[in-house]
Amino acid sequence: MSETLARLRLARSEGVGPTYYRRLLERFGSARAAIAALSRHPERFRAASEADCAREMAATAEMGGRFLFLGEPDYPPLMALLPDAPPVLLTLGDHASLAPRAVAIVGARNASAAGRRVAEDLADELAGMGIVVISGMARGIDAAAHKGALNAKGRTIAAIAGGLDIAYPPENAMLQARIADQGGLLITEAPLGTAPQARHFPRRNRIIAGLALGVVVVEAMEKSGTLITARLALDYGRELYAVPGSPADPRARGSNDLIRQGAHLCENAADVLEFLPQAPAAAPLFRPRPKPAEHPEPPPEAPEEAGSDAAQVLELLSTTPISVDELARRCQLSAPSLRAILFDFELEGRVQTLPGDRVALS
Template sequence: MDALTATLALLRLEGMGPGRYWQLLEHFGDPAQALQSLPDILLQRLPERAQAQWRDFSRRGDRSELLAWAQAERERCADAGVRLLHGGDDDYPQLLAEISRPPPLLYVRGAVDALHLPQIAVVGARRASAGGLDNARAFAAELAGAGFAITSGLALGVDAAAHRGALDAAGITLAVLGTGVDKLYPRRNAILAQEIVAGGGAVISEFPLGSTAEAANFPRRNRIISGLSLGVLLVEAALRSGSLITARLALEQNREVFAIPGSIHNPLARGCHRMIKDGAALVETSADIVEQLGGLLAQPETAPESQRPPLEPRQLRLIDVLGGDPRSMEQLARDTGQGTGELMALLLQLELAGLVEQLPGGYQLTPRGAGYLEPAE
């Protein structure tokens, strides 16, 4: 049994989900081994139907309902021109793989290569104002013209305007769904989805073929939108909205977040203003975004070790503890065993040297600072 079939079968078990899937992979290292050796303690936590499916598999192997479904799903995808990517696949997007508990499986209709392009997510309200729709379309067109792929959720409003803007500029755009790639939602954007694929982009989902729109699916979709992207542009959003969730997920994933400000009297500007207060960059033109992210269109070169300023051992130790993710002062104190005063002094030194930057609630290495990290074995 190959890794793709095993991954399909594991995810077919009700109650498995990405969290438990990755716990199994951390323990067994291989989806086939995880499926064959499902621990009793985990099995007992799954619904009765999933327990019955797995016991049937353990008795009948290739003739079980579980593997029959996995093989049939592969055949359905092949017939529909849908590519399946699992977490260990070479074509699985690297940036998405870096987030916490990424989707173990992606269904891709369209150009798989598009998933590896530098992407900017453009998200916002479904019932956006005319000005918001104009902004989404214009920003997307200009960013696509600058070389970025535009990623969004194919929803009405800002999402659709962003996809359309990228297409207007003959750019690449990707649509991430909260349904199966064969069950487009909303239906009125079906033609737009066809244009996205025809234009060299892709329609993407982590949900099996035939999956319909369910409320619980969309937060999971949102984490993929932000996870695929170098940054997220929030166009218009209410204080309680899926778009705001996407922007917050982007911050958690250490992605750049940009927000377009609006009138204080516009309820759909309040989400943008809240994100700006929480650390998002205020942008007025697409040039503001290109200026910040444009250098990421080319692979950054690491300075030779001989050209890096020498650091003290305690500074190098702090860089090592910071690693690749933002860390709070409490985490740094715990992991280094140093007092807050000493840590603040070291962080200030590194910040002045351009090696560390401060974020809301913590610190992270700059690209220069990351150059001091020892490569993983």
């Protein structure tokens, strides 16, 4: 099994989310070694089928798609900085669109004609200046933003909620194909054949916010999905902009409220560029260990003989949460050694990790 196939299996495994995927690779150094470790705990983890993942890779390659894995050089650097960065991304189109100088334009699906015009004109301006325009391929503002970038013969990225082979909404099928064919890029976490469902869209929104240096909101109702993207942008430390709208239009209440809370007022591309930072020069925070030998031995079980470090840590733990820093002081172990022991305990279901970097017996 290749390391690439193993990474896809690990990403598709039950019980392995974005944060746990990152921790597994940091702990074991490769997906193959991580799967070997997980296989010792079938009651808690079920690795994805090697055959199913091989078929997914072959089908994606057949349609011209690619896989981008967290921790590898071609993974988008801005996305890699996120604490919940997707373990794997599937793409179709030109990867030059993943240049970090990008701005997202998002907004209401039932947008007004004026709102669509603003989004299209803004995307046209930004794309003409070499800025990549990102949006979510939805009706209304998203579609207008993609069209504006294409009209300027610029680059645009469509973050979609389903598989690369599913056009959603159906009326955007031609636009989706046009993006992939004319220098843009389609990007998703979902395997081929995945039909978009309501639960997929918040995950799609984090891709939009994660790829962009700034997010522009054009029309958003209160408690709308667009505001989820705006909140994610703030959580990720990205610049947030909003286009003002009429107080009489409920579609502008969410965007107007963002301005009241401190978002940059945006009417044109100059307003965006005034606050848009340069792309981060630092490499991604996540660096996996060097790949092991071709046929690595499974990591050994954590030793628990009397007097061992693991036994000492276990003796100090209880069902009452304790911070990892406090535990390190009590057992006098280095932080990396302690975290390795705790991670093995967590794999075995003995320890649970709690908010605030605390641990307790399960």
